[in-house]
Amino acid sequence: MAEQLFYFLIYPGLLFAAVIGAFLSWYDRKITAWVQFRKGPPLFQPFYDFFKLLLVKETILPKHGSKGVFLAAPIFAVFGASIAGVFILLPVMGIETGFKGDIIVIFYLLTIPSLTYIIGALASGNPLAALGGSREMKLILSYELTFILVLAGIIQKAGMTISFSEIISLQTLNGVFAGSLSGIILFIVFIFCIQAKLALVPFDAPEAETEISEGIMIEYSGTPYAMIKLTKYIMFFILPAFLIGLLWGGLNFEGINILWSILKILFVVLLLTLIRNTNPRVKIKQAIRYFIVWMNLLAIIAIVLSYFGL
């Protein structure tokens, strides 16, 4: 029991994932600044933001809205993200093996933050938040199918095993999946799925800052908004870690390997950041079309290729 709590709360769950995710979020902002020839924020900026929201700012509740649901949604988002983080990071970092079929569980747990954002947005009673919520819903409907096709392709490549740790150990034996043609295609599709899951720029229609004033987040202030920030930090670490575990052989924090593991994570986040900085925001209709038609097509091609062992 104590061990499970330690896994959930401290390492590799809530605290560890949040701290690493906060640093990755700083890295993302710094790279953004460099791309735009700016200097960028200081190293501990995400922590300042989080503690300011948590400790200093007042929490305002919407007058016309469901207050209980509005406040509960961010808490559930943090829980969902940390449980998904534990299930992902235990096998990826080689602490424990996990159980059979945990990929499916992780797939469901990763949707919890987005779902709770929608519930919180609709509970706030703000029309712009409702607009953002409906966009987020459409985005989930479009990228989830692609995401499950990617997982299907990976399971196909791993010889029909649905255990995350077995997939990782298979890659340490036979070479990483991203080294083959179908693996590269799956990697690209997965990157775009992460982009949509994190609501980064080409697919940030739900929280378009300049268009609908941060959409689903518009009514949040103070502590609940700090919780949402925490969820975002955690998701910013665990989704790249999931990608690395599934396609790039997992992370290893022993000896000199730690350097290589950190470089892997930084590379994946760098890709996400560069995509976010070099693309305009697409309309929700375009985003749906992009995933339903093109990304699904790519994923199916990858599955067919992996069937022929390419």
Place this chain on the structure above:
Amino acid sequence: MGFKEFCFKKSLWLFHFGGASCNNCDIEILDCLTPRYDVERFGMLLVGSIRHADVLLVNGSINQRDKSRLLEIYEQASKPIVVVAIGACGCTGGIFAEGNTFAGPVDKIIPVDAYIPGCPPKPEAILAGIVKLLNK
């Protein structure tokens, strides 16, 4: 300086309210976010919702219609919030001070923490005002 205050000063998020402005101050405020001046190195971000804001930047003369909106925005903000009046119109009313529809400079309507005069103030002046605010 306590931990709370330190975090607050390190992460000021800006919300921009333009009154009946001639748009010069708006452009100069946006200049501060550009590569040359880059206020993000102080941890400042321009946010889209007043609920997330720590600093309310008000520029332009406030006329009868803007007055109720400015009050509404100020009440919607989560406290503590710092109000900065930018430009001659925001600080005193400028050339609009004698006008028919003028509803008073910003500090007659909501409490103001810092004034940055100028028509329009240079980005350097806005940065200097922000740094003074941070050291207050």
